[in-house]
Amino acid sequence: MKVLVLHGINLNMFGKRDPAQYGTATLAQIDAQLVSLGAELGADVECFQSNHEGVMTERIHAAHAAAVDAVVINAGAWTHYSYGLRDALAILKCPIIEVHMSNVHAREAFRHTSVFADVVRGQICGLGVDSYRLGLRAAVAAVQGSAA
Numbered sequence: 812m813k814v815l816v817l818h819g820i821n822l823n824m825f826g827k828r829d830p831a832q833y834g835t836a837t838l839a840q841i842d843a844q845l846v847s848l849g850a851e852l853g854a855d856v857e858c859f860q861s862n863h864e865g866v867m868t869e870r871i872h873a874a875h876a877a878a879v880d881a882v883v884i885n886a887g888a889w890t891h892y893s894y895g896l897r898d899a900l901a902i903l904k905c906p907i908i909e910v911h912m913s914n915v916h917a918r919e920a921f922r923h924t925s926v927f928a929d930v931v932r933g934q935i936c937g938l939g940v941d942s943y944r945l946g947l948r949a950a951v952a953a954v955q956g957s958a959a
């Protein structure tokens with residue numbers, strides 16, 4: 812099973828951003844945890860980050876071509892306004908889990924909206940790195956459920 816973990820704009824700066832919202836783990840540390848959890852769950856996890864919306868869009872197109880089994884995405888601020896990424900995600904046939912480190916609903920009003928909400932299988936937020944870990948578990952379970 813191939814699971815693609817996508818990190819959007821500014822997320823390469825985890826470890827340097829507000830620790831009250833995002834903790835202290837770096838993106839490399841988060842990715843290492845996900846690869847290792849993926850191995851435990853029987854999933855081959857690939858992680859990708861970009862600060863460029865077009866590059867991220869093309870990575871999603873490539874995921875379609877490669878028929879990945881599931882996607883876990885934290886698109887950062889793009890979540891709240893990128894119809895381009897939303898439309899790219901909508902092309903995918905596989906389950907998509909949206910995750911956020913912070914509790915976006917307890918923050919500024921603009922973070923309360925996800926333009927991805929209707930194209931993702933589910934959303935997890937507010938649990939720090941556990942949001943990603945639970946997101947990966949949810950992605951694997953969604954694939955296993957659809958195969959059953």
Ligand code: DQA
Pocket residue numbers: 820821822885886887888889890910911912913914915922
């Ligand atoms: C975030 C929440 C977004 O609102 C914010 O723009 C981010 C990170 C999170 O992981 O909590 O960059 O997606």
